[in-house]
Amino acid sequence: MxxxxxxxxxxxxxxxxxxxxxxxxxxxxAKHAAGLQVGHAAETLVVGTIATGNPAAPLAEAMAISGGVIIGIGALKDVEGLTDSSTTTVTPEGVVIPGLIEPHMHIWSSLLNLTWTDVSHEVCATFDDVVATLKQTAARTPAGQYVLGKLFDPSLFPGEPDLTRDILDQIAPNNPVLVMNASMHYLYANSAAFELAGVNYQTMDPPGGTFFRADGKLTGVIGEIPAMLMMLAKFPKPSxxxxxxxxxxxxxxxxxxxxxxxxxxxxxxxxxxxxxxxxxxxxxxxxxxxxxxxxxxxxxxxxxxxxxxxxxxxxxxxxxxxxxxxxxxxxxxxxxxxxxxxxxxxxxxxxxxxxxxxxxxxxxxxxxxxxxxxxxxxxxxxxxxxxxxxxxxxxxxxxxxxxxxxxxxxxxxxxxxxxxxxxxxxxxxxxxxxxxxxxxxxxxxxxxxxxxxxxxxxxxxxxxxxxxxxxxxxxxxxxxxxxxxxxxxxxxxxxxxxxxxxxxxxxxxxxxxxxxxxxxxxxxxxxxxxxxxxGSLEVGxxxxxxxxxxxxxxxxxxxxxxxxxxxxxxxxxxxxxx
Missing domain, CATH: 3.20.20.140 (Metal-dependent hydrolases)
Structure with a gap:
């Protein structure tokens, strides 16, 4: 697979x-909401501009909340009857909108390189920007510690350029460097990273993985998981x-x-x-x-x-x-x-x-x-x-x-x-x-x-x-x-x-x-x-x-x-x- x-x-x-x-x-x-009780009076009254996300009533000026549930929403005069002396009135600085829903994302697979420097096309519009960003990261990284980058996608740059070993050596001559391709099928490394991993030109490619070579030396491009795992063998594991x-x-x-x-x-x-x-x-x-x-x-x-x-x-x-x-x-x-x-x-x-x-x-x-x-x-x-x-x-x-x-x-x-x-x-x-x-x-x-x-x-x-x-x-x-x-x-x-x-x-x-x-x-x-x-702000x-x-x-x-x-x-x- x-x-x-x-x-x-x-x-x-x-x-x-x-x-x-x-x-x-x-x-x-944990069932945090188990203790919440929806009552006849609002605990909180939100007053201001409210975009409900409900096409039948798209705007409101007040929203009454009890037990974490909306018990009233509409004109202020229509909602005020749901309040009493214990109600807290808040007037947000801005427009109230329904909480947005993210229906597909990944927590676990995002943890590996969460803190690595983002060199995606969104952050780095050109390949030169990728190089400059990694240089900036290297400049603030103590000698000997890893310089790490993520989300590099050569398909979004003219000519689909690779981050070669020579380029990465120039970026960080005193640090090991590893940059992850956005697809997570490729890794890019400098000489110090190869040395730490114990990989050299004579190292055999593991089954299913490749250490790319040219002109008698490693290019710095590592392909597929078996070879990438070898490069990360000495990489510190989190707690x-x-x-x-x-x-x-x-x-x-x-x-x-x-x-x-x-x-x-x-x-x-x-x-x-x-x-x-x-x-x-x-x-x-x-x-x-x-x-x-x-x-x-x-x-x-x-x-x-x-x-x-x-x-x-x-x-x-x-x-x-x-x-x-x-x-x-x-x-x-x-x-x-x-x-x-x-x-x-x-x-x-x-x-x-x-x-x-x-x-x-x-x-x-x-x-x-x-x-x-x-x-x-x-x-x-x-x-x-x-x-x-x-x-x-x-x-x-x-x-x-x-x-x-x-x-x-x-x-x-x-x-x-x-x-x-x-x-x-x-x-x-x-x-x-x-x-x-x-x-x-x-x-x-x-x-x-x-x-x-x-x-x-x-x-x-x-x-x-x-x-x-x-x-x-x-x-x-x-x-x-x-x-x-x-x-x-x-x-x-x-x-x-x-x-x-x-x-x-x-x-x-x-x-x-x-x-x-x-x-x-x-x-x-x-x-x-x-x-x-x-998904919308409505009663109930x-x-x-x-x-x-x-x-x-x-x-x-x-x-x-x-x-x-x-x-x-x-x-x-x-x-x-x-």
Whole structure:
């Protein structure tokens, strides 16, 4: 099986697995909300400009909250009757909006290089900027310590340049340097890093890995996991406390973007049940800054999907178990790899190549993995990037879903990057909703068009408008750490479809309306993660909201990525403050 953006990466398992495993396998929900009582009088009255996210009543001037639930919203005169002498009135500095929903991101696979220097195309617009950024990091790193970079993607720079050993030696002559490719299939190293790892020109390539060579020396490029593991053999491993701190940092960054609920889209992919146990332990010690819904990964080392399902059950992890802050909701299967890494599964070859990637399963194996989740009543999430992967997964679901009756568990396909009209129509018929990684358009749209797939196939990327026309309820996600958690930027891209590389528009026919894009990061995304009590501000829903400096429902979508979040609230209590 390949390592895609939604798969467990062996480097992560090797280097953070031991620390995560110390959490054990006991699941103990904290149930912070158990003591909250919804009364007839509001504990808190929020007064100001309130964008509800509810099309039937888009604006309000007051919102009454009791027991973490909205008990009244509308005109101030209509809500004041829900207050008494004990009510606290607050007037936020900004616009109140529903808490945003991040329906697909990754906590565990983001921990390995969380603190490494970001040299992504988003931060470094040119290859020279990558070099300069790494030089700055080296200048503040003590001699002998590692200089570390992440998310370098040569496909986004002209000529697809590599970070060679010679370049990295010049950047940091007194430090070992390691830079991770965004695909996590390649690593770049300098001479000091090779020396620490005990790797030289005569070192044999391990099976499945490559130390690239030229002109009698190592180039500095290391390909695939077996060789990358050798380079990280001496790399310091984190502690359990480091892991907890890293998770907290990731969740705080989500809250900083106005996110109040997220879906962790591959829980158990590294060390199994311990990952979920750790989340509950952290939440028990202190309420997490964001609600976490988990998708249980269908693969564990040495086990069949059916055995994995039994492992989750044995730990008491069943559909919708947990509490209001950490809840197990879905079953995750990965059908193919990464399109920009040329491992997504396509019906036609990549440009300049003779293959179109590959599937991670045989058709029979995929059906078995899906059935293992369906048999236990899980919502299914299937990672599908290439058009052939979408077709393969659709055929499997169309065949086996009728055997499970009419129970609508809101099954999902993730990324669904390249689809035909037929695919979208069949998704709607099967009650399978898509979740799109819109940053594929923003960051990689030009690369798909020019060097990876060609202009014709690039038109089929992230078809949000067509999904709506087919009667689907799409959401938008970041796939963090493939791209940053920033729902309003994703919504902006869904509306504009403007490429970062050249400012051009990729298939204007697929531009969503502003209302559609905002629904995809609020009500649709909440519905997809079975969080019907969130996503908009209405009576009976949770008081999960953010305070921002501009109302996205009335402002220009081109400015959405610049909106600043001042505060984020869960159950009406502060979770983040700028």
């Amino acid at each position: 390949s390592t895609g953006c939604c798969s467990a990466h062996p480097l992560s398992r090797e280097h953070i697995g031991a620390a995560l495993s110390t959490a054990g396998s006991t699941i103990t929900p 359990a406390a480091d892991m907890a701190a890293g998770i907290t940092e990731i969740l705080k960054e989500c809250a900083k973007q106005g996110v109040t609920s997220l879906r962790e889209a591959g829980t158990g992919s590294l060390v199994g049940v311990s990952e979920l146990a750790l989340l509950h332990q952290m939440n028990g010690a202190k309420r997490l800054p964001v609600r976490v819904s988990t998708a249980q990964f269908a693969i564990m080392a040495g086990k069949t999907p059916a055995e994995v399902a039994q492992t989750w059950k044995d730990a008491g992890v069943t559909p919708f178990s947990g509490d209001e802050m950490v809840r197990a909701d879905a079953w995750k299967v990965v059908a193919d790899g990464s399109n920009q890494g040329r491992s997504g599964y396509f019906s036609q070859p990549y440009l300049g190549e003779d293959n179109g990637g590959h599937a991670d399963w045989t058709p029979e194996g995929l059906r078995g993995a899906l059935k293992a989740g369906l048999d236990d009543g899980w919502q299914i999430m299937v990672h599908t990037n290439g058009d052939a992967a979408v077709e393969m997964a659709l055929e499997a679901m169309e065949e086996i879903l009728p055997g499970y009756g009419a129970n609508d568990l809101r099954h999902r396909f993730e990324h669904v990057s390249f689809t035909t009209d037929d695919h979208l129509a069949r998704l709607a018929k099967a009650n399978i909703s898509p979740s799109f990684l819109m940053n594929h358009v923003y960051y990689w749209g030009a690369a798909f068009r020019d060097t990876i797939l060609g202009p014709e196939r690039a038109q089929l990327l992230d078809r949000v408008a067509s999904a709506y026309k087919a009667g689907l309820r799409p959401s938008l996600h970041s796939d963090y750490n493939v791209s940053k958690v920033h729902p309003l930027q994703s919504a902006r891209t869904a509306v504009l479809r403007q490429l970062q590389a050249d400012g051009s528009v990729l298939n204007a026919a697929e531009c969503a309306t502003p209302a559609q894009a905002l629904a995809a990061i609020t009500t649709n995304a909440a519905w997809q993660i079975h969080a019907d009590d969130r 829903k949770r008081a999960d909201y953010a305070v921002v400096d501009s109302n996205p429902w009335t402002s220009d979508p081109a400015s959405w990525d610049k909106i600043v979040v001042n505060e984020t609230y869960i159950d009406g209590t502060l979770a983040f403050q700028a």
